[in-house]
Amino acid sequence: MKRFLRPWVIALLLSPLFMSCHRTTEAELSMQIKTLDPGINLSDQIIGLSYECSSLLPQRGNYYFDPNNTELLNIFSTLGIRHIRLGGNSVDEASIPQPAEADIRSFFEFAKAAKLKVIYSFRLKESDPWYAKNTARFILDNYADQLESFAIGNEPSYYKDYALYVSKWTAIRDAILETCPQAVFSGPDQNPDAERLKLLADDFAEGKGRLVQLSQHNYPFGCSYVNYKEHDVSKLIPRDTLLRRNDLLSDSAYTIYREVRDGMLEAVKGKELSFRLTETNNLWYSGLRGVSDRYVSALWGLDYLHWWSAQGIAGLNFHTGDSTGGAIALPCRYAVFVRSGKALEARPLAYGIKMFEQGAEGRVLPLKISSAPAQQLSTYAYLNKDNEVLITLINKNIPASHAMTADGKLSNSIDEESRPSGIRTVSISLDRDFSQAAVLQLKAKDNYVGAPAKDVLLGGASIEADGNWKGQWQKLKKPAIRKQIITLELEPASAVVLKIALK
Structure with a gap:
């Protein structure tokens, strides 16, 4: 034809x-x-994706991350994706089951086929040290080549007291080290907070701390909704679409980026630590319809990747999936791609990522x-x-x-x-x-x-x-x-x- x-x-x-x-x-x-x-030199793992831990759980008997899923392997290869982080709100949501060994095996077999490095997150809130240490042992026994580091918790600002947060974080870390002394960690996986970032780096980057990378989240243009505390999603009020499109392309965005960068650079200064945006996209709460799922996101994502690459960052992980969230999950407007039946639908952001992959090397x-x-x-x-x-x-x-x-x-x-x-x-x-x-x-x-x-x-x-x-x-x-x-x-x-x- x-x-x-x-x-x-x-x-x-x-x-x-x-x-x-x-x-x-x-x-x-x-x-x-x-x-x-x-x-x-640019990192060879600049382009990454971030998924909810819940994406490892089977849906109707099938896994999202299936090593035999040719289409998914193709798009990871096409976009030059070499890094994946598992975390998101679902990692700390008590109502969502933690992945079993079969779930984890399917994911890591996919990661092996796609040649990915993995950050794997464990629950911090209402955590289970026994589960963490046994799961870590399973991963390192079978998939040490794919694992980059373990992470603990997601956006742990719910612990206002840093000392309390550290005690909870350390308990899980020590449980893992008990059976996996070779394990290394990234953290704190939270929204920009220069003070806490530096405290964690100072406390755990050297000696027995086992922290090898500072990880931070960043959604530079804020929330997708005006009333984000509303639990009835049918009552959510989206922000102004035209204004947000303008924001994504405005040079004033660099001021936001620089503030986040400066906090990370100050924290890693003088230490053997890399830094990474392990969860990022344009607008949080699964993205804004008419912005995050439109062509403007391609131009923004292309520029965002280039700007951060020049700062010496280890990489960026764009949060994605068919849906995102914990107790409240919404269709993912800022997705890089989504499933459409047995096929894939590349969203505009995928085009910005692909263009970066073609034009950023060396x-x-x-x-x-x-x-x-x-x-x-x-x-x-x-x-x-x-x-x-x-x-x-x-x-x-x-x-x-x-x-x-x-x-x-x-x-x-x-x-x-x-x-x-x-x-x-x-x-x-x-x-x-x-x-x-x-x-x-x-x-x-x-x-x-x-x-x-x-x-x-x-x-x-x-x-x-x-x-x-x-x-x-x-x-x-x-x-x-x-x-x-x-x-x-x-x-x-x-x-x-x-x-x-x-x-």
């Missing part, structure tokens, strides 16, 4: 990125890439901006082992016509004068000659940040229901390249990765 290109796909291929036509632009950015002075390269930076245009560069420069450009500007309410009026929550929009022109020069360049584009239909996954393409292709992706890089030709300078026009709400082969 013939497959015809959708009209908007044809429009993508005829866009300014692939053609030489000139357009009037609102701003221009000139940047120089310094390839001779590369910075830090060592971070410094950038020199020789003209005033364009508002809401993010740039990142790397030098990989194949002597290729990888450059990601993200135009986070939203066309003004897409920031309207359903009745055609401007949202009161967004200032019309400060609303970013339009094409951005970027000129790139390197300090070394190069032989060729190719480009990969991420775009939604009509550049609409509220587009669903079906209207999102990466390299002209979707992530398919079997977890595979068949996108294509496009070779850049003149006049995009002239005298070793590459000039591109970026459409609003789009991103590209450039791959440049050095001579």
Whole structure:
């Protein structure tokens, strides 16, 4: 059966990125890439996922994590996922059973097949030391190569007294060490709290503490609902969709990121500790409909991964699943992908993750901006082992016509004068000659940040229901390249990765 290109796909291929036509632009950015002075190496486990511990439990006799689930293995491979953390609210929810050996075996067999490193969490609240030490023994006896560390509890701020928290945490740790003296731990797996983070690092990072990684959660844009304490989910009031979309793409988000980073860096300073965001996404409480499940989350996730990678982080685990939560579980709006029958449905965030996987490898390269930076245009560069420069450009500007309410009026929550929009022109020069360049584009239909996954393409292709992706890089030709300078026009709400082969 013939497959015809959708009209908007044809429009993508005829866009300014692939053609030489000139357009009037609102701003221009000139940047120089310094390839001779590369910075830090990226972790090979940057891309991770976080799941509820309850996802290990069988549903209707079947396991979510089944080593024979080809589609799930495919999408883990496609997205470059190399790390998984099990925890979430369900780990400390007394009404939810703790996984049995058969449940754990199925999960770790999947992790082995997918070549994952695992953080496995034990219950802290109303914990069972006997269960913890015997389960830890089972895991280390059978799956030591897959295990990275154990964690204890989830967001333990319910223990206001740090001393009480430490006594509970230590009791489980010591029970595990009793039968597994080689075990190592990460923690505290809580929302940003620089003081508690530093206390835990000071108390357990050295000597017999066995703490090897500081783990923190971060949902930078807050809760998905105004009245999050409401237990009747039918009465939950969602936050303003247009405002939250604007937040995800605003440069002001970096202020939030920096505050979280600074707390983690201060805690690990002078210690043999790595740090990781073991549970993160855009808006907590399973995400906001119309934001977390739309194209805007792809652009946000791509930028978020790049920004954190440059900080020396061990990795990020995006919380996901078909549903998330403990006693109250909701459909997962911020999911990377969800099951749809026997197939998988990649959500927009998956496209941002895949683009990062294609464009982030090797060592971070410094950038020199020789003209005033364009508002809401993010740039990142790397030098990989194949002597290729990888450059990601993200135009986070939203066309003004897409920031309207359903009745055609401007949202009161967004200032019309400060609303970013339009094409951005970027000129790139390197300090070394190069032989060729190719480009990969991420775009939604009509550049609409509220587009669903079906209207999102990466390299002209979707992530398919079997977890595979068949996108294509496009070779850049003149006049995009002239005298070793590459000039591109970026459409609003789009991103590209450039791959440049050095001579």
